[in-house]
Amino acid sequence: xxxxxxxxxxxxxxxxxxxxxxxxxxxxxxxxxxxxxxxxxxxxxxxxxxxxxxxxxxxxxxxxxxxxxxxxxxxxxxxxxxxxxxxxxxxxxxxxxxxxxxxxxxxxxxxxxxxxxxxxxxxxxxxxxxxxxxxxxxxxxxxxxxxxxxxxxxxxxxxxxxxxxxxxxxxxxxxxxxxxxxxxxxxxxxxxxxxxxxxxxxxxxxxxxxxxxxxxxxxxxxxxxxxxxxxxxxxxxxxx
Amino acid sequence: xxxxxxxxxxxxxxxxxxxxxxxxxxxxxxxxxxxxxxxxxxxxxxxxxxxxxxxxxxxxxxxxxxxxxxxxxxxxxxxxxxxxxxxxxxxxxxxxxxxxxxxxxxxxxxxxxxxxxxxxxxxxxxxxxxxxxxxxxxxxxxxxxxxxxxxxxxxxxxxxxxxxxxxxxxxxxxxxxxxxxxxxxxxxxxxxxxxxxxxxxxxxxxxxxxxxxxxxxxxxxxxxxxxxxxxxxxxxxxxxxxxxxxxxxxxxxxxxxxxxx
Numbered sequence: 274x275x276x277x278x279x280x281x282x283x284x285x286x287x288x289x290x291x292x293x294x295x296x297x298x299x300x301x302x303x304x305x306x307x308x309x310x311x312x313x314x315x316x317x318x319x320x321x322x323x324x325x326x327x328x329x330x331x332x333x334x335x336x337x338x339x340x341x342x343x344x345x346x347x348x349x350x351x352x353x354x355x356x357x358x359x360x361x362x363x364x365x366x367x368x369x370x371x372x373x374x375x376x377x378x379x380x381x382x383x384x385x386x387x388x389x390x391x392x393x394x395x396x397x398x399x400x401x402x403x404x405x406x407x408x409x410x411x412x413x414x415x416x417x418x419x420x421x422x423x424x425x426x427x428x429x430x431x432x433x434x435x436x437x438x439x440x441x442x443x444x445x446x447x448x449x450x451x452x453x454x455x456x457x458x459x460x461x462x463x464x465x466x467x468x469x470x471x472x473x474x475x476x477x478x479x480x481x482x483x484x485x486x487x488x489x490x491x492x493x494x495x496x497x498x499x500x501x502x503x504x505x506x507x508x509x510x511x512x513x
Numbered sequence: 514x515x516x517x518x519x520x521x522x523x524x525x526x527x528x529x530x531x532x533x534x535x536x537x538x539x540x541x542x543x544x545x546x547x548x549x550x551x552x553x554x555x556x557x558x559x560x561x562x563x564x565x566x567x568x569x570x571x572x573x574x575x576x577x578x579x580x581x582x583x584x585x586x587x588x589x590x591x592x593x594x595x596x597x598x599x600x601x602x603x604x605x606x607x608x609x610x611x612x613x614x615x616x617x618x619x620x621x622x623x624x625x626x627x628x629x630x631x632x633x634x635x636x637x638x639x640x641x642x643x644x645x646x647x648x649x650x651x652x653x654x655x656x657x658x659x660x661x662x663x664x665x666x667x668x669x670x671x672x673x674x675x676x677x678x679x680x681x682x683x684x685x686x687x688x689x690x691x692x693x694x695x696x697x698x699x700x701x702x703x704x705x706x707x708x709x710x711x712x713x714x715x716x717x718x719x720x721x722x723x724x725x726x727x728x729x730x731x732x733x734x735x736x737x738x739x740x741x742x743x744x745x746x747x748x749x750x751x752x753x754x755x756x757x758x759x760x761x762x763x764x765x766x767x768x769x770x771x772x773x774x
Contacts, residue, residue: 288539295546302553319735322742323565472566481735482612484605485594485728488737496569504564507738 312346312395313423313434314338319481321507327476331468333457334506336395337479341487342435343450344397344423355462358391365390367456372400375446380404385411395423397436400449406432440490442497450491451498458500472502479505565741569754586621590670591725592663593617593643593761594732594740605731614736616663617768619643620670623760636763638771643764645772648739663740667747670722677713678748681706714750724752727761 314336334346349360365387373379380400382390389410390396390403398406406422409415421427425434438450447455454475458466468474475495479488495503597606597613605612623629624640631637649662660668668675684690690709691702713719726740737754744752 285536285538286540287536288543291543292539292546295543295550299546299550299553302550302557306553306557318562319733319738321563321565321738322746323563325564325566327562327564472568473564476564478562479734481733481738482607482610483734484596484730485732485734485737486730488734489728489730492569496571499571501571502566502568504566505738506562507565509563510742 311420312336313344313397313425314342316478316480316483318478318506318508320510321505322510323507324509325504327504327506328468328473331464332474332476333454333465333469335475335477335491336397337477337483337487337491338435339480339483339487341438341490342397342425343438343491344395344435345453346395349462349465355464360460360462360465361391361393362387363460363462364453364456367459368400368452371447371452371456371459372449382407393419397423397434399433399437400452402431402433438490438494441494444497444499447498448494451494454495454500455498469500470502473504475500475503476506477503565738567741567754586626588721588723589621589725590667590722591619591623591727591761592740593727593729593757593765594736595729595765596731596733596736598731603731612733612735614648614733614739616646616648616736616740617643617765618646618663618666619764623758623764629760629763636767638767641764641767643768645768648736648743664743664747667722667724667743667749671747671749673719674713674716674721674748674750677716677719678710681709681713710748714748721750724749726752726754727757728754729757729762729765 316336316338328348330348332348334348336344336346347357347360347364349355349357355363365382369380369382378401380403382404386404386407389407392410406419409418409422412418418427422432423434427434436450436453437448439448441448441451458469460466465474477488477491492503495501593616595615595617597615598604599606607613619642621642623642624637625642627637627640629637629640646666647662649664651658651660651664653659681689685702685706688702690705692698693702714721724744726737728737743749
């Protein structure tokens, strides 16, 4: 009895088609993706029936943490004359101008610091510490250090995160948050000024569990400097 | 990775090039692509945020009080949002990390026409006209929507407007504002509908409530958005966000102490 010979078949699978598919998928995701921006505080926006989509450009996001800290993020029209970099530089000039009007302890920024500011995502530290904060950009692992500072995880207890904000109904003595918002309106970017006027230029992003008095304080701050129209960022509520 | 197989056929002519069969193994390439896809899938945000636009009045004190429009006590509905507290303390209670929203409401003036306070500032708890409700979605039973909770209260007060709005909604669905065939047509009809709806909301002849939204400091941002949503759902044209008065807090405390058991 001869042994039955089993024909040796190659186990080679042609992966070409599979590779084609994965490359297609990859291209799709690469083109459609917008990266999640790292934010100093993680918040869950409240659900709402409103279906208005958030603007893509020309708005400033005011991130409010449940503890009452505030950070700003700018979204500018990159195609127009006001790019993100240019707008941020103009903003920093303007805000230091406003700050120096009412404070003896003057602040000023050098070119390298302004450059660093123009590349920031979210920002929000007291103006007196802004110079020190921006100096980090030239250091090794500067980005990590800045993120740590903004996230409130810095070892140095003097490094405060968040733009100082407090109850203030007197327009002549603005707090730092109001200074920033005023500066935004006063840069010569007309597109932004127009959208602030329309009410789409300022978007408040806060967690759904944030107590009302914190939101109320931010709203009151804006009202004081005559920004009476703004938007809340919400998530879509399904099924209504 | 890649292999080159040589045909070992013996019928090749002399001088003719040998036929080579080249196969490249794509498995590692697929592996890498899959990793990249996973990365991009996890890093993308597909859903864009929605926005809710609100307009607040200017903060400046109105000097000429006569020019202020006053809501008549008949139309006024005051809604106060609050967060559930832990028993016996003022701390906010939460379930699964989520604040439990509470909502109170009263019609007209606090304490009715007689007011909440007697002579010398005594609290007249028998005049307390505050009531408690809840944020609830419609109960759907066989396609019929029945409002519940605070929505039911608002809808009862805004009945006249909602009847009209429902009429034009039906008209829209029946093609009364233009055909709904193509996208362009739909947009046109939608615009006409929006126009008609805003006309109804502004109509002075219909009885409309004026909703005053107040909030305790502890109430959550989520409940504020929720109550603003209710305004939109129920076509309320006049509403405002206002500060709590002393009478409001007294009424809530009085209500809570009576309903603790």
